[in-house]
Amino acid sequence: MASPNPLKKALKKEGLRYTQQRQSIWDEMCATDEHRDAEEIYLSLRNEGMNVSRATVYRTIDVLVKNNLVRKLELGDGRARYEHKMDSGHHDHLICVQCGKIEEFMDETIEERQDQIVDDLGFKLIRHIHQLFVICNDCQ
Amino acid sequence: MASPNPLKKALKKEGLRYTQQRQSIWDEMCATDEHRDAEEIYLSLRNEGMNVSRATVYRTIDVLVKNNLVRKLELGDGRARYEHKMDSGHHDHLICVQCGKIEEFMDETIEERQDQIVDDLGFKLIRHIHQLFVICNDCQ
DNA sequence: CTGCTATTGATAATGAGTCTCAGAAGTTAA
DNA sequence: TTAACTTCTGAGACTCATTATCAATAGCAG
Numbered sequence: 518m519a520s521p522n523p524l525k526k527a528l529k530k531e532g533l534r535y536t537q538q539r540q541s542i543w544d545e546m547c548a549t550d551e552h553r554d555a556e557e558i559y560l561s562l563r564n565e566g567m568n569v570s571r572a573t574v575y576r577t578i579d580v581l582v583k584n585n586l587v588r589k590l591e592l593g594d595g596r597a598r599y600e601h602k603m604d605s606g607h608h609d610h611l612i613c614v615q616c617g618k619i620e621e622f623m624d625e626t627i628e629e630r631q632d633q634i635v636d637d638l639g640f641k642l643i644r645h646i647h648q649l650f651v652i653c654n655d656c657q
Numbered sequence: 658m659a660s661p662n663p664l665k666k667a668l669k670k671e672g673l674r675y676t677q678q679r680q681s682i683w684d685e686m687c688a689t690d691e692h693r694d695a696e697e698i699y700l701s702l703r704n705e706g707m708n709v710s711r712a713t714v715y716r717t718i719d720v721l722v723k724n725n726l727v728r729k730l731e732l733g734d735g736r737a738r739y740e741h742k743m744d745s746g747h748h749d750h751l752i753c754v755q756c757g758k759i760e761e762f763m764d765e766t767i768e769e770r771q772d773q774i775v776d777d778l779g780f781k782l783i784r785h786i787h788q789l790f791v792i793c794n795d796c797q
Numbered sequence: 798c799t800g801c802t803a804t805t806g807a808t809a810a811t812g813a814g815t816c817t818c819a820g821a822a823g824t825t826a827a
Numbered sequence: 828t829t830a831a832c833t834t835c836t837g838a839g840a841c842t843c844a845t846t847a848t849c850a851a852t853a854g855c856a857g
Contacts, residue, residue, distance in 0.1 A: 534823050534834060555813080570837045575814065593731035593786065595813065595845085611775070614783050622774050630767050631789060635751070640791040643754050646733070647787045649771060651780040674803060674854050695844080710806045715845065735814085735844065 523603075527584035538569050542577040543586070550605075552590055552598040552619045590619075591646065609647040615656035622649070663743075667724035678709050682717040683726070690745075692730060692738040692759045730759075731786065749787040755796035762789070 524543045528535050545562050546553075553561075559574045578599060581587035590598040592612060598619075607628075608621040627647070635642040664683045668675050685702050686693075693701075699714045718739060721727035730738040732752055738759075747768075748761040767787070775782040 536823075536835065538836070568837085570839095571813095572815080572838080573836060576835085591731060591733035593729075595735075597813085611778070611780065613780075620778070624770050624774060627767050627770050630764050630770075634762050634764060635789055635791055638751070638760070638791075639794050640751065640753075640789075641797060643790045643792060645787070645789045647785070649775055649780075649785045650783045651775055651778075652783060654779050657781060676804065676854070678805070708806085710808095711844095712807080712846080713805060716804085737844085 523586055524581075527580065527586060531580065531584065533580065538567075538573050539577050539580070541567050541569060542574055543581065546578075546581070546587060546599060547601045547603055550600070552600050552610075554596045554598050556596075558599070592648065609645075609649075611649045611651050611653075613653040613656055614650050615652050618653055618655075620653075663726055664721075667720065667726060671720065671724065673720065678707075678713050679717050679720070681707050681709060682714055683721065686718075686721070686727060686739060687741045687743055690740070692740050692750075694736045694738050696736075698739070732788065749785075749789075751789045751791050751793075753793040753796055754790050755792055758793055758795075760793075 524540060525535055528539065533539075541562055542558065545558055545565075548561075555571070555574050555578060558578075559569070559571050562569045562574070578587060578589075582589050582599075586602060588600050588602055590600065590610065592598060605621070606623070608623040611620045611622055612618070631645060632642060664680060665675055668679065673679075681702060682698065685698055685705075688701075695711070695714050695718060698718075699709070699711050702709050702714070718727060718729075722729050722739075726742060728740050728742055730740065730750065732738060745761075746763070748763040751760045751762055752758070771785060772782060
C-alpha cells in the first residue's frame with residue numbers, strides 16, 4: 518500500500534528527514550479546522566508536553582506550505598494564520614472585522630473571471646488572495 | 658467655494674490640526690501613482706529637504722487611510738504599500754511574483770458576486786482584498 | 798499675544814519571523 | 828549494530844516594519 522502519511526511523502530520529495538517534531542506539528546495543525554497562527558500552534562504543542570521550539574514550528578510550516586499541505590492566510594494584521602488542506606477544496610475567506618471569526622466561501626463565477634482577467638493580459642496565475650471583511654450576523 | 662483641499666477637510670472632520678508635515682506627506686503620496694511603502698515616502702520627503710520623521714509619516718498615513726484618501730495594500734511581504742485615491746475608481750491588484758510589478762484590474766461581475774455572497778449570509782461588507790499573484794509578460 | 802493642547806522628532810520598544818550554531822538525532826554503509 | 832556522516836533542533840540573538848513614549852515645538856482659540 519502507498520504511504521498513507523502525506524507528511525512523509527512531502528518530506529521524502531524534498532529530501533528531508535522525518536522527525537518527531539515535524540509529525541507533531543503536522544498532527545497539531547490537522548487537529549482543528551480553526552485558522553491559528555504560529556504562536557498558537559506552538560503553545561498548543563507545549564501544553565501537550567511536546568518539547569518543540571518556535572523556530573521549528575516556523576521551519577516546519579514552511580515545508581508544509583511549500584508542499585501544499587497547509588495554506589498560509591495573510592489577513593493584513595501582521596500575523597499569518599494557517600489552515601491544513603486535508604479535507605477541504607479550494608475556498609476563500611470572509612473575516613468579521615468585529616469578532617475576528619473566519620468563514621469560508623467559494624464562487625465558481627469569481628474563479629472563472631479571475632482566470633479570464635489573467636488570461637486576457639497574457640499573464641500566468643500563480644495564486645490569489647480574496648478576502649471579504651465583513652460584520653457578521655452575531656456582531657450586527 | 659468649498660475647500661479644494663481634501664486633506665484639510667479630513668483633518669477638520671477628525672478635529673485634527675492642519676500642519677506642514679501632514680500637507681507634505683499628502684502631497685508626496687499624490688505625486689505618483691506608484692505603490693510605495695512608508696519608508697519610500699519617508700525617504701522621498703527627506704530627499705526633498707523636508708524635515709519629517711518616520712513616526713509622523715506612519716501617523717499621517719493612518720489618518721489618510723481612515724479618511725479614505727489613501728488605500729493600504731497588504732501584499733503579504735511584511736511591508737504595506739499605499740496608493741492615493743484621488744483620480745482612480747475602485748480596483749484590485751495583480752502582483753507579479755517575479756518582478757514585483759503591480760497592475761490594477763476591476764471586474765464588475767466579481768464585484769457583484771462578492772456583494773451577493775455577503776448578502777446571502779446576512780453579513781455586511783466592509784471592504785475586501787482581492788489580489789492575483791501572477792507571472793507577468795516580461796517575466797515569462 | 799498668551800496659553801492651552803495637539804503634534805512632532807528622536808529614539809526606545811514591540812512583535813512576528815529568521816538566523817546561528819553547538820549539540821541531538823536520523824540515515825547509510827558495512 | 829556501529830561508525831561516520833549529515834540534517835535537525837532548541838535557545839536565544841537578530842532583523843525589520845511598525846508603534847509607543849515623552850520632552851520640546853507649534854497650531855489655534857480667545
